[in-house]
Amino acid sequence: MTRAPVSGWGFWLLILLIGLGTFALRLSFIHLWGRIQFPQIVHRALRFIPAAVLAALVLPALLRPEGSIDFSVHNLRLIAGVLAAVIALLTRNVLFTIAAGMATLWITQMIH
Amino acid sequence: MSLTRRQAFNNGLLAVAPIVTGVIPFGMICGVTAIKAGLSPTEAMGMSFFIFAGASQLAAIQLLAQGALPVVIVFTALVINLRFAMYSASLAPHFQHLPKRWRWPLAYLLTDQAYVMSINRYLGDQADAQTHKHWFYLGVASTLWLVWQPATAAGILLGAAIPASWSLDFAIPLTFMALLVPGLRDSPTLLAALVGGALAVAAADLPFNLGLMLAAVGGVAAGLIAESLQQRKQGQRT
Numbered sequence: 001m002t003r004a005p006v007s008g009w010g011f012w013l014l015i016l017l018i019g020l021g022t023f024a025l026r027l028s029f030i031h032l033w034g035r036i037q038f039p040q041i042v043h044r045a046l047r048f049i050p051a052a053v054l055a056a057l058v059l060p061a062l063l064r065p066e067g068s069i070d071f072s073v074h075n076l077r078l079i080a081g082v083l084a085a086v087i088a089l090l091t092r093n094v095l096f097t098i099a100a101g102m103a104t105l106w107i108t109q110m111i112h
Numbered sequence: 113m114s115l116t117r118r119q120a121f122n123n124g125l126l127a128v129a130p131i132v133t134g135v136i137p138f139g140m141i142c143g144v145t146a147i148k149a150g151l152s153p154t155e156a157m158g159m160s161f162f163i164f165a166g167a168s169q170l171a172a173i174q175l176l177a178q179g180a181l182p183v184v185i186v187f188t189a190l191v192i193n194l195r196f197a198m199y200s201a202s203l204a205p206h207f208q209h210l211p212k213r214w215r216w217p218l219a220y221l222l223t224d225q226a227y228v229m230s231i232n233r234y235l236g237d238q239a240d241a242q243t244h245k246h247w248f249y250l251g252v253a254s255t256l257w258l259v260w261q262p263a264t265a266a267g268i269l270l271g272a273a274i275p276a277s278w279s280l281d282f283a284i285p286l287t288f289m290a291l292l293v294p295g296l297r298d299s300p301t302l303l304a305a306l307v308g309g310a311l312a313v314a315a316a317d318l319p320f321n322l323g324l325m326l327a328a329v330g331g332v333a334a335g336l337i338a339e340s341l342q343q344r345k346q347g348q349r350t
Contacts, residue, residue, distance in 0.1 A: 011155055014182050018172060018189045019162030025196040027219035033204030044339070045332050046202045047235065050228050051301045052308035052331025053195050054292035056324050057224070059309035060316045061285035069313065077282060084286055088293040094130035097290035098283060105282055 076112060080104035120244035124251020127233070131225050134287030135256060136263045137280035138166050143267020144274065145170055149177040153268045160264040164257065165223065166284075168192040171321070191320040195328060199227040206234050206245050214246060221253035228291040300342065304335030 062081035063069055070078070084101030091097070115123070139160065146156035151173070159169050168189040175185045199222055207215060230249040267274075274280065296302050308331025315323030 010182070011151075011176075012158065014172075014185060015155075015158055015162050017186050018168065019164075021186065021190045022163055022165055022168065022193045022196065023220055025190070025193050026200055026222040027216065028197045029201035029204040030207050030215050030219050030222075033201075034208040038201075041336070042201065043205075045336055046205075048301060048304040048332040048335030049198045049202050049328070050231055050295045051292065051305040052335065053198065053324075053328045054224075054228065054288050054295070055305035055309035056312035056327035056331065057288045058285045058292060060312050060323075061282075063313050064316055080282070081285065081289065084289055085293065088290055092294055094287075094290040095133060097293075098130075098134050098286045101286040101289070102279075102283060105279055109277065109279070 074112075076105055076108040079108055115243055117244050117247045120247035121251040123233075124229075124248040124253075125255060127229055127248075128225070128252040128255045131229065131252075131287060131290075132255070132259050134283045134290070135225065135259050136266075137283040138287075139260045139263025140267035140270070140274070141281055141284075142166055142169050142173075143264040143269075144271045145173050145267075147268055147271045149173045151176070153265075156268050157261070157264060160261055163189070164220070164260065165193055165196070166260075167321075188320045191322060191325065194325050195224075196222055198328060199224075202231055203227060203249075206230075210246055218246060218249060218253070221250075221257055223253065223256055224288065225291065226253035226256055228295065232291075232295055300335045300338040303338045304331040307331045307334035 058081070062078045063071070063075075065075060065077040073079070080101045083104045084097050087093075087100040088097040142160060143156055146159060146169075147153070151159075159172070163169050163172070171192055172185050172189045175188060200219065203222070207218060210218070226249065229252050230245070233248055234245060292305065296305060308327045310327075311330045312323055312327035315326050317323070318326065
């Protein structure tokens with residue numbers, strides 16, 4: 001790959017802008033809470049954020065590993081992911097979940 | 113039983129330890145990808161230091177390599193990081209008593225993993241759920257930061273030596289899955305996850321990763337509706 005036209009000071013300015021913007025997003029409500037009254041619905045909605053966002057991060061990685069939806073047995077990441085999910089339910093252990101998923105993927109890659 | 117600050121901090125260290133296994137490959141991938149795209153080691157480290165958000169770093173590197181306009185790169189990275197505003201809202205009630213000198217560093221350290229581990233702790237029934245909450249968070253979040261920087265450096269140094277067949281990138285969704293499952297406590301949260309996941313799969317082709325935000329909002333809405341219906345049913349019974 002070739003290097004983009006953004007270089008030197010331009011690159012650092014770009015990184016600084018993304019960094020500052022990201023920090024602003026991270027700080028937003030933590031800074032405002034207690035200074036502004038938020039409606040009741042906001043308070044109620046908060047507890048659903050982890051489940052909705054995490055599932056939105058996980059499912060496309062399993063069902064669309066190559067970009068298009070793949071429900072077949074050739075989708076090794078889906079197989080490994082389903083098994084990891086079962087281990088997660090049974091053990092509630094982060095390390096076992098990651099290990100089970102990675103091990104399944106490596107083994108299925110070998111025999112595929 | 114009330115914990116000391118140190119105990120709450122140590123609980124954070126204990127809780128985050130297994131998560132580190134999934135974060136190291138992610139940091140390494142950020143380092144490798146940056147070098148392959150033509151960035152210098154200093155620039156690659158600078159990204160991890162100033163941005164400290166893997167998914168947006170990878171997207172920015174990709175766009176840099178494609179020669180995209182700077183304004184497009186900034187916009188894309190920030191849209192990917194919009195979820196941090198939701199996390200910020202979710203954690204805010206727990207940090208509201210803290211002064212600025214606490215709130216600002218805690219905000220800088222906010223990541224997917226730090227957020228989910230802390231909120232699960234606060235909503236669970238552990239002993240330190242009500243005292244020194246921010247010390248638990250600090251234990252988790254500062255560890256992740258301290259792992260992220262060397263992991264990026266390792267990726268920069270080992271770049272070409274890591275074969276693609278290891279599929280290290282798969283550790284990223286697996287980490288999120290390990291964080292997701294303990295939080296599914298009732299049917300409204302389960303529905304929020306199902307709707308969020310389904311929408312993300314359906315909307316994965318939208319530009320700027322907007323599908324993620326759409327999925328998050330849809331999932332949260334589904335959870336709220338399910339909760340309302342549940343409460344109405346219970347109201348009819350009494």
